[in-house]
Amino acid sequence: MNYPVFAVTVDLVVLTVRGDELCVLLVRRGCEPHLGEWALPGGFVLADEDLAAAARRELAEETGLAGPGGHLEQLASYGAPERDPRGRVVTVAYLALLPDLPVPKAGTDAAEAEWRPVGERRLAFDHDRILADGVERARSKLEYTPLATAFCPPEFTIAALRQVYEAVWGETIDPRNFHRKATTAPGFVSPTGDSTGGGPGRPAKLFRRGSATLLNPPILRRGGV
Amino acid sequence: MNYPVFAVTVDLVVLTVRGDELCVLLVRRGCEPHLGEWALPGGFVLADEDLAAAARRELAEETGLAGPGGHLEQLASYGAPERDPRGRVVTVAYLALLPDLPVPKAGTDAAEAEWRPVGERRLAFDHDRILADGVERARSKLEYTPLATAFCPPEFTIAALRQVYEAVWGETIDPRNFHRKATTAPGFVSPTGDSTGGGPGRPAKLFRRGSATLLNPPILRRGGV
DNA sequence: TCCTTTTCTCGTCAGTACGACGATAACCGG
DNA sequence: CCGGTTATCGTCGTACTGACGAGAAAAGGA
The missing domain is CATH 1.10.10.10 (Winged helix-like DNA-binding domain superfamily/Winged helix DNA-binding domain)
Structure with a gap:
C-alpha cells in the first residue's frame, strides 16, 4: 500500500496565572523556518515514542518538569498542507496548566523562553489558532x-x-x-x-x-x- | 534536520440513533492487517489534503454524503508506537453525528458497512478506545x-x-x-x-x-x- | 489602647430552575 | 361514544443563584 509520509510534532500550550493575568510559555525560534519569531514550544515525536510521552518530554525540557499540581491533556491536531514550509507536518497540540513557576529555564534548542500574557504577541505557524483553542479549552474546563x-x-x-x-x-x-x-x-x-x-x-x-x-x-x- | 516519518490516517466515529439505540457505523476490513475484523471506517490522508477535508471525504465515501443535519468535529489523535503493525501510524479521529440514514452503501474499499449498536462488537486496532472516547464526547456535548x-x-x-x-x-x-x-x-x-x-x-x-x-x-x- | 483599613467568612433574601407528578387536549380504532 | 395513547400545560416543594449586608480577625497608625 502506498501512502504519503508526514512528520509529526507536538506543540505545547503551557498556561499559568501570574498576578492577575493568564500567561503562556513562548519560545523564540532558534532555527528556520520562522527564525527569531515567537512560537509555542514543541518538537518532533521520536521514532518509538507515544504522543503523550513526547508531550511530557517537551514539557520537562522547557520547564524543568511538570511539578505537583500540573495538568497535561491533548488539545487537538492541526495538519493543513501549507502550515509548515518544510513539508507535510501534522502537529498534535497539548494543553498544560501549571502553577506559577519561578521562571522557565532557557530550553536546549530554544534561544529564549518566557511567560507572556495571552494575546500579547503574534506567533509563528498557526500557533495563534492553537493558542486560542487552548485558552478556550481552559476557560471551558474551569466551569465543569x-x-x-x-x-x-x-x-x-x-x-x-x-x-x-x-x-x-x-x-x-x-x-x-x-x-x-x-x-x-x-x-x-x-x-x-x-x-x-x-x-x-x-x-x-x-x-x-x-x-x-x-x-x-x-x-x-x-x-x- | 532529521526526523522520523509517519503515516497519517483519519478514522471516523459515525453515530446515529436507530429506534432506541445508539449505533455506530462499522466496516469489515478488506485488507491486512486485521483482515475480516470490524473496525471504524477511515483511511490515509492524501498528500495535499487537510485533515478535516480527509474526514469529510471518508464520510462521503462511506455514507454517501453528510446530508443536512449532520455534524462533524475532530475528536482526538492516537499514535501509540505499536498501534499499527505496518509502522508508525498516527490517526486523527473525527466524530460524526447523523440522522438515521436508510442504510450505508458498501464503501469502495470496505467489504461491508453496517450500523451496529455501540459496544456490541470488539474492534480492531485501538478502535474500541476511540469509539469509547467518541461516545463519551457525544454524551457530554448533548448536555451543553x-x-x-x-x-x-x-x-x-x-x-x-x-x-x-x-x-x-x-x-x-x-x-x-x-x-x-x-x-x-x-x-x-x-x-x-x-x-x-x-x-x-x-x-x-x-x-x-x-x-x-x-x-x-x-x-x-x-x-x- | 483605640481606631481605621483590609481581607476573609458567614447570612439573608428574592428570583430562577429543577424533578415529581397531576390534569387536560387531541388524535386513533373500535 | 369510549377507552387507549400521546402531546402539552400547570403546580408545588426544593435547591441553587446572584446581590448584598454584616461580622471576624488580622495589620498599622495616632
Missing part, C-alpha cells in the same frame, strides 16, 4: 472540572483560587458567592487546618485540592460562552 | 449544546428529540419536564407550525433546530458523569 487547582501550589487559599478564575475568564467574581460555591462543591477543595498570615486582613484558611474529577454543581461564568 | 438535533431530520418532534437523549445517555427522561426544557431553552428549537399525524395519540408539533450554539440552561443527565 476542578482543574483551576492545577494553577495553584499544593496549598492555596480560596482567594487565590478565585484569582485563577478571574485571570482565566477575564472577569471579576463576587468573593462571597465564590467562597460559598468553592467550599460547598463536594470534593473540590479540602481544608488543611492551617491559615495564612503576615499580610493585612484576616488570615485565610488553606486548602488542598479535593478528590473530585467533576464539579457539581459547576461554577459558571457570566456570558455562558 | 443543541447537537442532539444533528441526530434528527430537518423537522422533528420534541418526542423524537427526547428519544435521541434517551438513546445516547441510556436512561429514561420525563417527557413533560423535557418538553418544558427543550422548548424554553432560547434558540434550541423553533416551531415550524406544522404537526404530525397518522399514528395514535395527539399529533405533535414539528420543530426545526434553532440558531443557538450553546444550550442555556443546559440539559443535564442524572449521574453528572
Whole structure:
C-alpha cells in the first residue's frame, strides 16, 4: 500500500496565572523556518515514542518538569498542507496548566523562553489558532472540572483560587458567592487546618485540592460562552 | 534536520440513533492487517489534503454524503508506537453525528458497512478506545449544546428529540419536564407550525433546530458523569 | 489602647430552575 | 361514544443563584 509520509510534532500550550493575568510559555525560534519569531514550544515525536510521552518530554525540557499540581491533556491536531514550509507536518497540540513557576529555564534548542500574557504577541505557524483553542479549552474546563487547582501550589487559599478564575475568564467574581460555591462543591477543595498570615486582613484558611474529577454543581461564568 | 516519518490516517466515529439505540457505523476490513475484523471506517490522508477535508471525504465515501443535519468535529489523535503493525501510524479521529440514514452503501474499499449498536462488537486496532472516547464526547456535548438535533431530520418532534437523549445517555427522561426544557431553552428549537399525524395519540408539533450554539440552561443527565 | 483599613467568612433574601407528578387536549380504532 | 395513547400545560416543594449586608480577625497608625 502506498501512502504519503508526514512528520509529526507536538506543540505545547503551557498556561499559568501570574498576578492577575493568564500567561503562556513562548519560545523564540532558534532555527528556520520562522527564525527569531515567537512560537509555542514543541518538537518532533521520536521514532518509538507515544504522543503523550513526547508531550511530557517537551514539557520537562522547557520547564524543568511538570511539578505537583500540573495538568497535561491533548488539545487537538492541526495538519493543513501549507502550515509548515518544510513539508507535510501534522502537529498534535497539548494543553498544560501549571502553577506559577519561578521562571522557565532557557530550553536546549530554544534561544529564549518566557511567560507572556495571552494575546500579547503574534506567533509563528498557526500557533495563534492553537493558542486560542487552548485558552478556550481552559476557560471551558474551569466551569465543569476542578482543574483551576492545577494553577495553584499544593496549598492555596480560596482567594487565590478565585484569582485563577478571574485571570482565566477575564472577569471579576463576587468573593462571597465564590467562597460559598468553592467550599460547598463536594470534593473540590479540602481544608488543611492551617491559615495564612503576615499580610493585612484576616488570615485565610488553606486548602488542598479535593478528590473530585467533576464539579457539581459547576461554577459558571457570566456570558455562558 | 532529521526526523522520523509517519503515516497519517483519519478514522471516523459515525453515530446515529436507530429506534432506541445508539449505533455506530462499522466496516469489515478488506485488507491486512486485521483482515475480516470490524473496525471504524477511515483511511490515509492524501498528500495535499487537510485533515478535516480527509474526514469529510471518508464520510462521503462511506455514507454517501453528510446530508443536512449532520455534524462533524475532530475528536482526538492516537499514535501509540505499536498501534499499527505496518509502522508508525498516527490517526486523527473525527466524530460524526447523523440522522438515521436508510442504510450505508458498501464503501469502495470496505467489504461491508453496517450500523451496529455501540459496544456490541470488539474492534480492531485501538478502535474500541476511540469509539469509547467518541461516545463519551457525544454524551457530554448533548448536555451543553443543541447537537442532539444533528441526530434528527430537518423537522422533528420534541418526542423524537427526547428519544435521541434517551438513546445516547441510556436512561429514561420525563417527557413533560423535557418538553418544558427543550422548548424554553432560547434558540434550541423553533416551531415550524406544522404537526404530525397518522399514528395514535395527539399529533405533535414539528420543530426545526434553532440558531443557538450553546444550550442555556443546559440539559443535564442524572449521574453528572 | 483605640481606631481605621483590609481581607476573609458567614447570612439573608428574592428570583430562577429543577424533578415529581397531576390534569387536560387531541388524535386513533373500535 | 369510549377507552387507549400521546402531546402539552400547570403546580408545588426544593435547591441553587446572584446581590448584598454584616461580622471576624488580622495589620498599622495616632
